[in-house]
Amino acid sequence: MFRSVVCVSGCLLALTACGASEGSVNSSAPEVLADVTIESSLSSKVEAGCTEIHSGDEVEGAFSFAVNLHESLPEEWTAEFMKIMRDMACMAPISKNILDISEVPRMMNVYAWLDSVSNPFPDKEGVSGTCICGDGSDMWMALEMGEEGFRPENLHIHRYQVIVHEYFHVHQISRSGNQPEPIWLTEGGAQAVENLYSQDRYGESAFEDALFPITANWVDDPSPLEQYEYTEADRNYQFSTFMTLALAKEVQARMGISEVEALRLVLVDFLDAKFVTRDWKDAFVETFEMTVEDFYDTLSEFPISESTEAWYSGRVVDAQSVMPSEDIRLEEIFS
Numbered sequence: 001m002f003r004s005v006v007c008v009s010g011c012l013l014a015l016t017a018c019g020a021s022e023g024s025v026n027s028s029a030p031e032v033l034a035d036v037t038i039e040s041s042l043s044s045k046v047e048a049g050c051t052e053i054h055s056g057d058e059v060e061g062a063f064s065f066a067v068n069l070h071e072s073l074p075e076e077w078t079a080e081f082m083k084i085m086r087d088m089a090c091m092a093p094i095s096k097n098i099l100d101i102s103e104v105p106r107m108m109n110v111y112a113w114l115d116s117v118s119n120p121f122p123d124k125e126g127v128s129g130t131c132i133c134g135d136g137s138d139m140w141m142a143l144e145m146g147e148e149g150f151r152p153e154n155l156h157i158h159r160y161q162v163i164v165h166e167y168f169h170v171h172q173i174s175r176s177g178n179q180p181e182p183i184w185l186t187e188g189g190a191q192a193v194e195n196l197y198s199q200d201r202y203g204e205s206a207f208e209d210a211l212f213p214i215t216a217n218w219v220d221d222p223s224p225l226e227q228y229e230y231t232e233a234d235r236n237y238q239f240s241t242f243m244t245l246a247l248a249k250e251v252q253a254r255m256g257i258s259e260v261e262a263l264r265l266v267l268v269d270f271l272d273a274k275f276v277t278r279d280w281k282d283a284f285v286e287t288f289e290m291t292v293e294d295f296y297d298t299l300s301e302f303p304i305s306e307s308t309e310a311w312y313s314g315r316v317v318d319a320q321s322v323m324p325s326e327d328i329r330l331e332e333i334f335s
């Protein structure tokens with residue numbers, strides 16, 4: 001497991017995040033800062049509606065990502081990074097509303113490197129972890145990839161999922177007007193999206209194990225997970241992700257809509273509602289036609305049992321019934 005930092009909205013809290021190992025082995029990791037190198041076939045080309053990703057200058061009148069990829073990273077990862085970023089940038093473009101958020105720059109730098117080298121970006125001291133982080137005047141995406149996670153015995157799809165996760169946080173910021181509460185839905189939403197993506201594109205996700213282990217601590221009162229101060233205890237945001245998927249299933253049943261429509265309400269439409277209705281609890285009622293408390297009450301109905309896995313002890317929630325279908329496509333949710 002890997003500790004990383006996941007922040008949105010300029011927070012700088014160190015939080016346990018996002019799961020398994022992320023890094024790679026590169027025993028001869030060079031110390032020299034590489035120029036950003038992007039294969040020409042992967043370089044940015046502006047498509048209708050796609051957020052631009054480049055390695056150069058600010059794009060006039062538009063939000064863009066400027067990527068800074070350190071040469072310590074394996075080429076296979078940097079190639080996949082560009083593919084995933086461009087995929088997300090066209091499927092779920094960053095809303096132009098982000099240009100009106102004062103703490104977000106028009107050009108957001110993405111810093112990615114392997115943690116076998118210390119921060120190789122001299123212009124950006126203090127960048128660390130895996131996060132959308134800010135210092136009040138700037139906001140950036142940091143992907144400090146753990147080298148351990150790139151060892152053959154540790155290779156895990158998380159090394160790609162984390163790219164989707166952090167990209168989606170920027171999408172959330174842009175659509176909601178940088179309103180992250182409730183945190184369980186911001187982090188659970190990002191976890192749901194990264195797993196929907198990897199399930200569809202790579203045939204692997206945490207849904208296969210029904211997010212095991214979902215610690216049963218919050219079934220009676222999940223309200224502490226509305227704030228970042230308490231989510232550190234929610235290891236890898238598993239309970240938050242369970243809540244997010246449980247909300248989609250509840251909404252699907254109550255409103256008589258399809259699974260895709262329910263996921264769209266939870267992952268996308270709620271962000272737009274928060275942009276308009278600044279109180280997230282009011283936006284929740286408007287979007288889901290039930291109160292937050294009504295939803296929280298449904299969580300105690302899920303089966304709870306002692307873990308039967310040797311490596312984990314404690315009471316866990318069985319969330320098998322809320323796992324998304326295997327054929328769900330993110331394109332449909334964002335369309």
Ligand SMILES: [Zn+2]
Pocket residue numbers: 006007017165169187190
């Ligand atoms: Zn996150």
